[in-house]
Amino acid sequence: MKRKSLVLPVVAGLLAPVLVACGGSDGSSGSGDAIVVGTTDQFTTTKESPAPLDPAFAYDTGSWNILRQSLQTLMHVPRGGGAPVPEAASNCRFSDNQNESYRCELRDGLKFPGGADITSKDVKFSIERVLDINSEAGAVGLLANIDTIETPSDAEVIFHLKTPDATFPYKLSTPIAGIVDPESYDGKKLRDGFEVNGSGPYSFKAEVKGDRIVKAVFTKNDSYKGDLKLRNTKVELRSYPDAAAMGKALDSGEIDVMSRTMSPEQIEQMAAQPKDSIALTEMPGLEIRYLAFDTDEPAVKEKAVRQAVAALVDRGQIASEVYGSTAEPLYSLIPATVTAHTNSFFNKYGEPDRAEAQRLLEEAGVQTPVKFTLNYTTDHYGEATVKEFETLKKQLNSSGLFDVDTKGAEWSKFRPAQTRGDYAVYGMGWFPDFPDPDSYIAPFLDTDNFLNAPYANKKVIGNLIPQSRREAERSAAAKSFVEIQDIVAEDVPVLPLWQGKQYVAAADDISGVEWALNPSGELLFWELGTGSAV
Template identity: 65%
Template sequence: MNRKTLVLPAVVGLLAPALAACGGTDSGGGSGDAIVVGTTDRFTATKDAPAPLDPAYSYDVGTWNILRQTVQTLMIQPKGEGEPVPEAAESCGFTDTGNERYSCKLRSGLKFANGDAVTAKDVKFSIERARSIKADSGVFALLSTIDTVETQGDNEVIFHLKTADATFPFKLSTPVAGIVNPDDYEKNKLRDGFDVDGSGPYILKAETDGDEMTKAVFTKNPHYKGTLTVNNDEVDMVSFKDADAMGTALQKGDIDLMTRTMSPQQIRKLSESSTSGDIDLVELNGLEIRYLAFDTTDSTVKSKAVRQAIAQVVNRGQLVSEVYGSQAEPLYSLVPATVTGHSNSFFNTYGDPDVGKAKSLLAEADIATPVKLTLNYTTDHYGPATKQEFETLQKQLNGSGLFDVSIKGTPWDAFVPAERKGEYAVYGMGWFPDFPDADNFVAPFLDKDNFLKSPYSNSDIITNLIPASRREADRMTAAKTLTEVQNIVAKDVPILPLWQGKQYVAANNDVTGTAYVLNSSATLQLWELGRGSSN
């Protein structure tokens, strides 16, 4: 096996308010047969979530990776990281000194995949549709700083914001801001099933088995106009039941590349194998985090002392070492260590794991021990190591003598609705950022209309600190305010960060473009893949 460790330059949390312009490029030519990509992401249309691929509903890394190939956005995150750049737009930027008026001019000749022209009215329709539907996924909250959307002619869209938001260009690069055709999407109703129509680099054809999409066939969109060069004619994404089945398919040559989620054992094996062979392991920058979330109204964890005691007992170093090894690092804040604005707030508050301190916290709050809890996790969304991770957490908490913890695993399609209905007191989740800025590791969890539907609410965070941080175009300047937010989270523990992880792909060595197939936000960039000699 060949191993490529790629530490690509990352400029995170830097935004420029100045008007930006970027010329369009034609898509590149295709090269050979379809490139087949394996994933363990599962795509189901259920009673609770019948519209998994509607941009106004979708809010997880798997479905977003379908939409990013097919639905075009005004802005896009460049493959080399850094500030977002225009995509469907020819230019975008703030046009006032207060950063509350953001204007975009559309690229000329934009068309949907069916040949219909893309106009400013379509952009306005798409944005307002997502905001008005207010799907229970919470994705609409990414557009919460918008006050009104105005069009001028067919090619200019003006966003009037409620307050200054330096992260707004990044938000326009996310699928919830994807441009859809009003002929295909109703204004006030989600689009059920697996059909997606947009103006992005690919056209999607979904192959299904009952309510599940088993293969996503992406063929090059002949009408696409944007900044991306498409290096293939077709990419097929195949869903596997688990990482072992996906790995076997790669070894047999049934697929060309496998991505999330590989098991730690697979990654170690590929990493330690001979440097010769037909498969390359590629290590990439990543901003994935894992955490425990608490329903702060549930009787078992309503007392802050219980949550603080858990934070005092959990041993992140041991957890990472036993389960993930070098593939992850302990995390002491919601904001990853590599992102501007990070602070080790949990370590600063609790220090090293200490059962004695945890016992004192519970005693001072007059909490009887052992505290009985159930830790809930999903069995099939974050990879096969999740069960082992929760077994390790269970051992740590029960080993303290202060807790009586059981664990329960649930498939993702049932786990998400249960979490949103408030059925779990404590549950494990992962977060792949919508964009690489500290705001996106704070606001989705703590702001009004947060995606967790968390009952925890801190008025200082919502009313003062988040808005203050967004006013700072220089994200280094925002770090002080963001640190205050992280310190409050460490004190109140509505969420307990555990670790941040790296990203890996494994591919046949005749596949090119693997260095850029994932960006730091775990965004699949299938257009980068081609065939040829791998370097």
């Protein structure tokens, strides 16, 4: 039977599925056979990236996808989105009126894989370990607002924050806050390699060849105590070199599910010519792509240069010619599907305008053509990235105002070089750490930003971001976010390009797919099953 694409809209920035599940089955995988998931994500250890699966270091969707299944966090975002709910905790709450003190009580019976009980001291160790290691490549900025951690009893942990932060429960739901075993993780240094020991819903084992994972096996953790309900007993994750190879594996039945990263052509073909045995599920667009600028680099230090790029880039051409129906132009860091979005870049620059770009450069006394290299990663966001950057190059160079080149590198080399500040201009993608506008702003503009970027706006850091976090009712923070987006359009430390939809393709006997992809682009394995979804 042919299956139609399912479009799941976003409400207030959260995933809100509209598919009504069918009854008649408990949806569990009774045979014990693994559900096999394909990915083009590459998991590699290098000298510069020795610990890709350490929660203190990992900060990309592929690695977080593994950690999400195997580590437990105090909170988690429930199926379909919404405010975080307890996971390893039995309950959590702000214990003051200022959102500066957050108290959690642990569930009974939590255990590490070796059988040791998990206590509040282990939670404290896990969080303080991230802060002490302070990896530039990691997501330490999410936890940087923690002042002290108190453990009044084995079951109780209290986080005292430096400033009010209504988004803190979301941050405790991310893999950076995963609870790790002090017997397996050093408190002061990263854990090299591919081992993960946690109390999450699955135990994890990697099959490694050389310095790469070729297959990862996730087996139901019988000792797991938490809020998640597993619909299978085993999932295998297999890595493929490209979308075409992954697609062939799905067609042949070698894998059951694929998501990251299908090519635009693959998606459009599957939508136009659906196959009897495969269903394509479409999810809302929470992924964004952007250019980032090292504002200390001479080539782009002058604001007028960055503004001229913003005035020339044709987002519509990139979306239509490179990504087709899978992407839409984006004129702000906050995508159009998220509350507080405003088209700041379009409001300031309008349609691509060479005359405006020339005026900006001339008034600033910038000599043309301006030369720099557009850097991108060749293997992390899909093969269309090459065409995207060639299109950007042509757009800028055809104006006569720029003389730019392009250069690609594997993610394992690209990310360390970007963090070091080796690139003046580079392209990256972003899924939100959690479904809130803050997750499209603070990671780029706050202190301890994940780009390790030199750009710092005092009003954004000292006033607007803290002001937005004081609002427990998140819609009340919209005014601050709108002002931040306008500042970004003026200063252009980053240049949003497009936002993309998310897709999962699966064999038609796999259920739960519509619930499995979360706002961060991670596939929640426990939602996958055979039979009817529940």
